[in-house]
Amino acid sequence: MTTETQSAVAGRLREVLDCVTIRFAGDSGDGIQITGQQFTTTTAIFGNDLATFPDFPAEIRAPAGTLAGVSGFQIQFSNRDIHTPGDRPDVLVAFNPAALMANIKDVPPNGVVIVNTDSFGEVDLRKAQCTSNPLEDGTLSAYNVFKVPITQLTLKALEPVPISHKEKERCKNFFALGVLYWLYNRPMEPTLKWFQQKFGKKDPKLVEANTLALKAGVGYAEATELFRSQYDVPPAAYAPGRYRNVMGNEALALGLVAAGKLCGLPVFYGSYPITPASDVLHELSRHKNFGVTTFQAEDEIAAVTAAIGASYAGALGVTGTSGPGVALKSEAINLAVMVELPLIICDVQRGGPSTGLPTKTEQADLLQALFGRNSESPVCVLAPATPSDCFHIAIEAARIATKYMCPVFILSDGYLANGAEPWRIPKVADLPRFEVKFRTTPDCFYPYLRDERTLARPWATPGTPGLEHRIGGLEKSHIHGNVNYDAENHDFMCRLRAAKIQRIVQDVPDLEVNGDEDADVLVIGWGSPYGSIMAACQEARRKGTKVAQAHLRYLNPLPANTGKVVARYKKVLVPELNLGQLLMVLRSKYLVPARGLNKVQGKPFKVSELADAIMQEAKNLS
Amino acid sequence: MSPTTPTPPAAPALPAYTKKDFQSDQEIRWCPGCGDYAILNAVQQVMPTLGIPREKFVFVSGIGCSSRFPYYMNAYGFHTIHGRALAVATGIKLAKPDLQVWVVTGDGDGLSIGGNHMIHALRRNVDLKILLFNNRIYGLTKGQYSPTSELGKINKSAPFGTLEQPINPISLALASEATFIGRSVDIYPRHLMELLRRVSAHKGAAFVEIFQNCNVFNDKAFAAMTEKDVRDERNIQLEHGKPLVFGKNRDRGIRLNGLKPQVVKLGENGVTEKDLLIHDEHDVALAYLLSRIGHPEFPLPIGVFRAEKLPTLEERNRQQMDQVRAKLGEGDLERLLNAGDAWDVK
Numbered sequence: 001m002t003t004e005t006q007s008a009v010a011g012r013l014r015e016v017l018d019c020v021t022i023r024f025a026g027d028s029g030d031g032i033q034i035t036g037q038q039f040t041t042t043t044a045i046f047g048n049d050l051a052t053f054p055d056f057p058a059e060i061r062a063p064a065g066t067l068a069g070v071s072g073f074q075i076q077f078s079n080r081d082i083h084t085p086g087d088r089p090d091v092l093v094a095f096n097p098a099a100l101m102a103n104i105k106d107v108p109p110n111g112v113v114i115v116n117t118d119s120f121g122e123v124d125l126r127k128a129q130c131t132s133n134p135l136e137d138g139t140l141s142a143y144n145v146f147k148v149p150i151t152q153l154t155l156k157a158l159e160p161v162p163i164s165h166k167e168k169e170r171c172k173n174f175f176a177l178g179v180l181y182w183l184y185n186r187p188m189e190p191t192l193k194w195f196q197q198k199f200g201k202k203d204p205k206l207v208e209a210n211t212l213a214l215k216a217g218v219g220y221a222e223a224t225e226l227f228r229s230q231y232d233v234p235p236a237a238y239a240p241g242r243y244r245n246v247m248g249n250e251a252l253a254l255g256l257v258a259a260g261k262l263c264g265l266p267v268f269y270g271s272y273p274i275t276p277a278s279d280v281l282h283e284l285s286r287h288k289n290f291g292v293t294t295f296q297a298e299d300e301i302a303a304v305t306a307a308i309g310a311s312y313a314g315a316l317g318v319t320g321t322s323g324p325g326v327a328l329k330s331e332a333i334n335l336a337v338m339v340e341l342p343l344i345i346c347d348v349q350r351g352g353p354s355t356g357l358p359t360k361t362e363q364a365d366l367l368q369a370l371f372g373r374n375s376e377s378p379v380c381v382l383a384p385a386t387p388s389d390c391f392h393i394a395i396e397a398a399r400i401a402t403k404y405m406c407p408v409f410i411l412s413d414g415y416l417a418n419g420a421e422p423w424r425i426p427k428v429a430d431l432p433r434f435e436v437k438f439r440t441t442p443d444c445f446y447p448y449l450r451d452e453r454t455l456a457r458p459w460a461t462p463g464t465p466g467l468e469h470r471i472g473g474l475e476k477s478h479i480h481g482n483v484n485y486d487a488e489n490h491d492f493m494c495r496l497r498a499a500k501i502q503r504i505v506q507d508v509p510d511l512e513v514n515g516d517e518d519a520d521v522l523v524i525g526w527g528s529p530y531g532s533i534m535a536a537c538q539e540a541r542r543k544g545t546k547v548a549q550a551h552l553r554y555l556n557p558l559p560a561n562t563g564k565v566v567a568r569y570k571k572v573l574v575p576e577l578n579l580g581q582l583l584m585v586l587r588s589k590y591l592v593p594a595r596g597l598n599k600v601q602g603k604p605f606k607v608s609e610l611a612d613a614i615m616q617e618a619k620n621l622s
Numbered sequence: 623m624s625p626t627t628p629t630p631p632a633a634p635a636l637p638a639y640t641k642k643d644f645q646s647d648q649e650i651r652w653c654p655g656c657g658d659y660a661i662l663n664a665v666q667q668v669m670p671t672l673g674i675p676r677e678k679f680v681f682v683s684g685i686g687c688s689s690r691f692p693y694y695m696n697a698y699g700f701h702t703i704h705g706r707a708l709a710v711a712t713g714i715k716l717a718k719p720d721l722q723v724w725v726v727t728g729d730g731d732g733l734s735i736g737g738n739h740m741i742h743a744l745r746r747n748v749d750l751k752i753l754l755f756n757n758r759i760y761g762l763t764k765g766q767y768s769p770t771s772e773l774g775k776i777n778k779s780a781p782f783g784t785l786e787q788p789i790n791p792i793s794l795a796l797a798s799e800a801t802f803i804g805r806s807v808d809i810y811p812r813h814l815m816e817l818l819r820r821v822s823a824h825k826g827a828a829f830v831e832i833f834q835n836c837n838v839f840n841d842k843a844f845a846a847m848t849e850k851d852v853r854d855e856r857n858i859q860l861e862h863g864k865p866l867v868f869g870k871n872r873d874r875g876i877r878l879n880g881l882k883p884q885v886v887k888l889g890e891n892g893v894t895e896k897d898l899l900i901h902d903e904h905d906v907a908l909a910y911l912l913s914r915i916g917h918p919e920f921p922l923p924i925g926v927f928r929a930e931k932l933p934t935l936e937e938r939n940r941q942q943m944d945q946v947r948a949k950l951g952e953g954d955l956e957r958l959l960n961a962g963d964a965w966d967v968k
Contacts, residue, residue, distance in 0.1 A: 041963055044965070045963060047965075047967070240968055243964060243966070243967060244960070244963065245962075268713060270713065287958070288947075289943070289947045289949075289950045289952060290953030290955075291953070293716050293717070293943075295712070297709065298738055298741070299738060301706060301739075302706070302709035302738075303709075306709045306712050306713035307713060308713060309700075309711060309712060309715075310714065312700060312713070313718040314717060314718065317717075331704075332703060332706065335702060335703050339700075425959050428955045428956045462678075462680045462698035462714070462718065462721050463698075463718060466677070467677070468676060468698050470646065470693050470700070471700055472693070472700065472701025473685075473702065
């Protein structure tokens with residue numbers, strides 16, 4: 001829906017839009033991510049709902065100007081509740097030919113394309129493998145193209161600043177940001193403030209330079225006759241409260257800090273740097289005043305085993321990694337299964353197998369988390385649905401791990417990790433508090449004597465007089481915990497460990513179904529596609545298809561009513577960014593003829609592709 | 623004490639421990655005649671004398687014959703997975719620095735599968751008491767060569783002899799910046815106990831190589847150096863501040879000839895004790911030199927190669943936490959969640 005009014009600026013139209021998707025694209029050294037993040041912060045403060053999708057190469061500085069080096073940042077913002085960063089950008093800002101060519105196919109006809117004409121020289125074109133200049137050869141004829149000499153204009157604006165030519169050139173992203181701020185009527189203040197914070201102490205000249213670049217962009221957009229319209233995307237109607245932007249990894253780290261506070265345990269985070277999980281380590285390492293110990297281990301195995309050691313000694317032991325790291329940690333996770341100590345394993349999934357697509361998203365570690373260890377190895381598995389949900393899932397993981405004395409997986413992914421959304425900041429008083437009980441008295445103490453309700457064994461930490469005991473990875477006898485190779489005991493203990501994890505179901509809320517109760521089609525998902533699935537179901541409903549939707553945050557154990565829910569519908573669709581892992585679980589567990597909607601392209605689902613698939617399935621039924 | 627002096631409140635008296643207090647009820651399952659028994663015995667004898675409450679002791683191990691050790695100690699014990707004991711122990715120590723954590727490992731567990739953790743636990747100076755039982759063979763898997771097996775050794779997985787240069791555990795520990803490094807032998811109980819007492823007193827990563835006989839798969843591996851009738855002539859006890867003298871009659875010593883060590887006879891060619899190297903536990907270069915010598919060209923050095931007091935990882939961790947607290951204040955969750963660019967919706 002668009003309403004047009006006469007703009008305050010003479011001769012300009014002022015249009016009101018519901019929703020806009022912008023994609024910034026350039027070299028990985030062009031500051032694309034920073035530009036996107038600044039647009040995001042400003043837009044959040046302005047009051048729009050938003051979702052972002054940063055998409056960058058694994059190489060820190062891939063060869064400049066090449067297709068391999070293109071970094072992108074997409075944001076959708078709106079005056080209403082939105083769930084995804086948008087399928088296709090309404091606006092593409094391309095800093096060079098490679099960025100243009102890599103992204104143009106995603107822009108719908110008549111979409112806005114803003115290009116930096118200063119980087120379309122012969123060499124730039126050759127690096128992008130263009131045989132002719134796309135600005136001239138008709139490639140862009142279907143689009144609304146704005147050719148802006150961004151580099152030249154930036155250099156000109158920065159003439160008075162005594163910094164090098166190269167440093168001036170590097171400010172061009174903020175010139176472009178200025179253009180977009182004018183186009184979408186955003187305030188400059190948040191970014192100006194950020195310049196001060198970022199460069200104020202280090203180099204005031206850079207504050208001046210970037211400020212000039214941003215203002216020059218705004219000024220240029222206003223003065224040039226290139227742009228016919230200015231657009232307003234009014235603030236969304238939010239529930240009252242205090243908000244901030246949050247990315248998944250940040251939320252996960254904050255959730256772990258909060259979990260430690262809420263149960264009164266010091267957090268120990270053992271990790272080995274790995275994309276896209278490293279930001280959790282970075283964030284946690286800043287919070288030592290919360291008693292958080294971060295341990296950058298020599299490898300993935302040391303990271304998890306140190307966390308197990310810390311947990312044994314009474315801390316909240318956490319390790320974080322991505323899929324390849326989980327593979328390395330498997331044996332140690334099994335140790336935690338066997339010795340029944342709390343352990344949180346954060347798996348920020350990425351494209352695989354092997355090194356795979358380090359910076360791209362995928363959710364293909366579900367079966368690894370559930371089964372990727374030797375022998376019978378039951379663990380609890382949780383998955384956040386949105387970036388901010390990572391916060392709540394971290395607390396939930398800690399609560400379950402300490403209550404049931406078991407490893408708990410958190411399956412986040414690259415999309416959640418780096419994606420941002422506005423988050424209504426919870427009040428600490430509203431967060432769930434949970435008590436952790438250590439065993440302190442020696443009467444009737446046996447290391448494997450279990451709580452009747454949870455089947456958890458006691459947590460008896462070294463240093464406690466009278467509770468000296470031995471634990472280890474060898475099979476142990478029921479109650480006493482002594483090494484035991486007896487056949488019946490092993491069978492019993494395997495079943496007992498599985499039963500304990502199953503008992504967690506008493507702490508798992510029932511699966512809720514949203515949408516049309518009387519629909520024939522149920523769409524059930526897990527993890528990061530939540531937003532896409534939600535938006536696709538809404539889209540399908542808007543177009544007249546009845547559809548029910550459910551989303552799993554608990555993957556093991558599954559909510560108690562899951563079987564009933566999936567049995568209720570004629571058709572069960574399971575969209576996943578893998579080749580059918582939850583699908584396999586649901587089919588084998590509940591014997592339902594569920595169908596998968598699967599892709600592994602290192603990208604999130606598009607709303608349109610899911611909506612089309614849902615509507616098609618519904619049509620096939622009728 | 624005069625009757626007028628007020629008596630200070632006594633610290634809760636430590637129970638009068640005996641060796642028995644450190645023996646668990648578990649049946650010991652090492653092969654009869656294994657050197658592990660002697661080491662266990664030495665440890666159980668030393669523990670009651672250290673003045674530390676029993677509940678403060680944690681024994682952590684990996685996998686291998688030696689790694690069954692924690693089951694036999696009546697203390698806290700954690701039998702972990704192959705090679706990873708040091709990493710588990712690091713986590714324990716960081717979480718609860720007041721525990722005295724002993725790691726029992728072997729040449730396979732500690733230098734092969736766990737070699738990486740060894741390097742890093744040592745360089746970080748985690749306050750761990752690391753006992754590496756070196757029998758130069760894989761025992762629990764029945765006789766394959768280990769990273770300390772001699773080049774050319776014939777064994778089950780190398781029937782025509784091994785092709786690999788063995789690692790020198792003491793040199794490795796030095797290169798890894800261990801702050802305490804010692805060596806003893808399973809059949810030298812008094813020497814071993816004395817060394818264990820020093821290990822207990824040392825604050826920081828303490829690495830002890832213990833020659834341990836595997837009488838089933840590598841019997842008499844150290845006999846040529848350690849049998850009763852030869853040990854005086856073929857061992858040299860390192861003593862801080864004292865010249866490197868050895869021999870039953872203490873008539874031989876080690877001196878430097880240029881940069882090369884050399885065995886000399888005292889009284890021959892005018893050589894006196896003054897010409898000999900003086901052992902210095904703070905001299906890393908000397909320690910390295912001593913780590914490279916041994917039977918048959920030289921006597922085998924036993925005792926303490928290096929002892930240096932340096933801050934431990936857990937001390938640094940606490941200190942940094944205190945500093946950050948002093949700077950930023952005690953962590954306030956409400957403030958943390960509301961940090962950054964937050965905005966209000968009315």
